[in-house]
Amino acid sequence: MALLEIRNVTRRFGSYTAVDNVSIDVEAGEFFTLLGPSGCGKTTLLRMIAGFDLPDSGQIMLDGKDMVGIPPEKRPVHTVFQTYALFPHMTVADNIAFPLRMAGKAPQEIKKRVNELLERVHLPNFGNRFPHELSGGQKQRVAFARGLVNRPRLLLLDEPLGALDAKLREEMQIELINLQKEIGITFIFVTHAQDEALALSHRIAVMNRGNVEQIDEPSKIYSAPRNHFVADFIGKISVMNAAVIEAASSHLKLAIEGLGEVTAPAREGVEVGDKGVLAIRPEQVRISHPSNASQLKNHFRGKVHDFLYVGDVTTYIVELVNGAYIEALLPNSAPGRAKFFEVDDEVTISWRHDAGIFLDNPQ
Amino acid sequence: MKEKRLARLLVSGPPLLFLIVFFVAPSLIMILTSLRFPGEFGGLAPITPPSDQAVGEYGFTPDAYQFFFSDFIYTEIFLKSFAVAFGTTLICLILAYPLAVLIARSRKHLRNLMVLLVILPFASNFLIRIYAWMIILGPESALSHFVNTVLGAFGIAPVTLLFSPFAVLIGMVYVHLPFMVLPLYTNLEKHDPSLLDAAQDLGANAWQRFWRVTWPLSLPGVFSGSALVFIPVLGMFAVPDILGGTGDILIGNLIKDQFLGTRDWPFGSALSIMLTLAVLSVAGLTTWFARSATGQRAL
Numbered sequence: 001m002a003l004l005e006i007r008n009v010t011r012r013f014g015s016y017t018a019v020d021n022v023s024i025d026v027e028a029g030e031f032f033t034l035l036g037p038s039g040c041g042k043t044t045l046l047r048m049i050a051g052f053d054l055p056d057s058g059q060i061m062l063d064g065k066d067m068v069g070i071p072p073e074k075r076p077v078h079t080v081f082q083t084y085a086l087f088p089h090m091t092v093a094d095n096i097a098f099p100l101r102m103a104g105k106a107p108q109e110i111k112k113r114v115n116e117l118l119e120r121v122h123l124p125n126f127g128n129r130f131p132h133e134l135s136g137g138q139k140q141r142v143a144f145a146r147g148l149v150n151r152p153r154l155l156l157l158d159e160p161l162g163a164l165d166a167k168l169r170e171e172m173q174i175e176l177i178n179l180q181k182e183i184g185i186t187f188i189f190v191t192h193a194q195d196e197a198l199a200l201s202h203r204i205a206v207m208n209r210g211n212v213e214q215i216d217e218p219s220k221i222y223s224a225p226r227n228h229f230v231a232d233f234i235g236k237i238s239v240m241n242a243a244v245i246e247a248a249s250s251h252l253k254l255a256i257e258g259l260g261e262v263t264a265p266a267r268e269g270v271e272v273g274d275k276g277v278l279a280i281r282p283e284q285v286r287i288s289h290p291s292n293a294s295q296l297k298n299h300f301r302g303k304v305h306d307f308l309y310v311g312d313v314t315t316y317i318v319e320l321v322n323g324a325y326i327e328a329l330l331p332n333s334a335p336g337r338a339k340f341f342e343v344d345d346e347v348t349i350s351w352r353h354d355a356g357i358f359l360d361n362p363q
Numbered sequence: 364m365k366e367k368r369l370a371r372l373l374v375s376g377p378p379l380l381f382l383i384v385f386f387v388a389p390s391l392i393m394i395l396t397s398l399r400f401p402g403e404f405g406g407l408a409p410i411t412p413p414s415d416q417a418v419g420e421y422g423f424t425p426d427a428y429q430f431f432f433s434d435f436i437y438t439e440i441f442l443k444s445f446a447v448a449f450g451t452t453l454i455c456l457i458l459a460y461p462l463a464v465l466i467a468r469s470r471k472h473l474r475n476l477m478v479l480l481v482i483l484p485f486a487s488n489f490l491i492r493i494y495a496w497m498i499i500l501g502p503e504s505a506l507s508h509f510v511n512t513v514l515g516a517f518g519i520a521p522v523t524l525l526f527s528p529f530a531v532l533i534g535m536v537y538v539h540l541p542f543m544v545l546p547l548y549t550n551l552e553k554h555d556p557s558l559l560d561a562a563q564d565l566g567a568n569a570w571q572r573f574w575r576v577t578w579p580l581s582l583p584g585v586f587s588g589s590a591l592v593f594i595p596v597l598g599m600f601a602v603p604d605i606l607g608g609t610g611d612i613l614i615g616n617l618i619k620d621q622f623l624g625t626r627d628w629p630f631g632s633a634l635s636i637m638l639t640l641a642v643l644s645v646a647g648l649t650t651w652f653a654r655s656a657t658g659q660r661a662l
Binding site for chain 1: 555557558560561562563564565566567568571575576579580
């Protein structure tokens with residue numbers, strides 16, 4: 001039995017359906033992420049798990065027990081809020097001690113647990129400080145400690161890293177992974193940042209307009225998106241309209257208008273005549289000088305339309321002969337080399353027959 | 364540099380001048396007055412005796428202060444005034460807090476309407492509102508009839524509501540309630556609602572959320588509201604004059620009588636100065652207490 005079972009949960013606000021018949025199982029010890037753009041229903045779902053909101057229909061079960069009618073303060077679920085929500089009139093130690101005091105724990109135990117947590121979040125000498133004396137990252141750590149100190153069955157994290165700058169966010173991501181590993185408490189993490197979700201999670205549920213589009217491991221979400229939305233939301237991807245002309249068990253043959261035939265990996269349920277898109281990640285696309293004959297089956301001529309230099313890599317946007325655009329990623333591996341091609345350069349674009357994925361048209 | 368100085372002088376000069384003319388100077392005059400002899404027919408006796416008659420009392424004397432301590436009745440009135448001020452402040456706090464919470468947690472447009480209702484009584488004259496209470500509490504009023512009917516049912520002798528300490532307290536609370544509501548509301552409105560969510564999420568029930576989060580965070584509002592009620596109540600004479608009985612005079616009535624009735628200016632001045640000192644020490648204590656209670660906080 002899963003630790004948390006969300007069964008056919010629906011939540012409407014007037015005529016707007018925030019969460020639409022969602023079912024998710026979260027296993028004990030898992031780092032589970034709800035990922036989606038703002039307004040996709042992930043925060044509403046989180047609030048229902050915490051008990052601040054109730055489903056219009058469906059069930060939320062924790063440890064096999066229906067949570068309906070149990071107020072937030074009685075649920076063994078704690079939340080780390082986006083704004084941290086540290087109590088400004090309490091010291092760091094008092095903030096962390098709060099859930100223990102509410103649970104009526106003995107003073108000695110409270111002291112012991114608070115010190116343990118301060119140690120664990122690397123703030124051993126910060127117990128007597130007030131929240132306004134802390135930096136953003138330190139506040140974040142205190143919020144984690146406060147959420148974890150009373151060992152909830154489930155820790156909900158509502159975009160907790162959103163307010164931090166990029167460098168600090170990366171540090172906190174690593175700390176968060178370690179913290180979860182050490183303490184072994186199940187995390188449900190809400191974010192709209194796909195890189196964060198990929199880096200942190202055991203499993204990700206990608207949400208869109210109140211629906212769950214796909215639940216999978218990060219690598220599956222990235223490499224085998226189930227539909228156009230997931231493919232587009234996670235990472236960068238180029239898409240070209242395509243029609244299936246051959247559907248074998250080992251591969252698909254697609255016709256791309258104005259370009260020709262392309263071989264793509266096989267997919268279940270795809271039949272000849274299906275229309276959709278070929279989606280391909282920039283790092284799977286090779287870009288080379290036209291004089292170098294490509295060994296790959298899928299290769300086409302194009303012209304560099306634009307490029308984006310970001311230091312370690314350069315993304316080239318190439319216009320193919322049929323007018324479609326495809327992105328190719330090239331690491332700037334040669335020392336002192338910032339770019340290999342210029343705008344309007346004639347290039348050859350190619351990709352392996354097992355790269356790319358055929359997806360249904362977006363609705 | 365020079366222009367900056369001039370600008371600063373132009374900005375801070377007029378209020379400074381105002382304070383000197385209407386606060387510092389009168390205070391000094393009061394101090395001097397309190398140390399002189401009263402004149403034969405009111406006012407003050409001259410400092411130097413007129414040349415032709417050297418008898419009588421002239422010059423400076425601490426008589427007024429000695430007189431205050433010569434009879435315990437004055438100390439008693441002082442203490443009673445403090446008790447009334449304290450009681451009024453406490454009742455105002457108890458009445459205003461739930462109202463302020465209600466306003467602060469209402470929707471925005473409703474909030475403004477409610478604040479308007481709180482300050483609406485200021486639109487009519489203070490004395491008229493006090494006289495209105497005379498009618499409400501009067502012996503022929505519906506309220507008096509109702510109270511005495513209820514009391515009669517229990518076999519208790521009828522009471523008069525008007526001209527009693529009870530009436531004074533009602534009047535005081537009524538007049539000063541908005542001064543408690545407004546600072547409390549201003550404070551409560553700024554509270555981050557996510558703090559209450561966090562407290563609830565971490566296991567706090569409704570009472571614990573109030574006592575551990577809302578109340579401590581509202582202390583600055585409680586202190587400023589209390590000061591705004593306590594200090595004016597201490598010096599108030601109109602309410603006890605109109606609604607109180609003969610035994611309900613407070614320090615404010617006493618001071619007023621020294622100037623307008625007994626015409627003993629030095630004693631009136633001495634009382635005023637002692638009241639001012641008392642108020643200043645209360646205000647100082649409150650500030651000190653507020654700072655140590657809310658000292659290192661972000662708010």
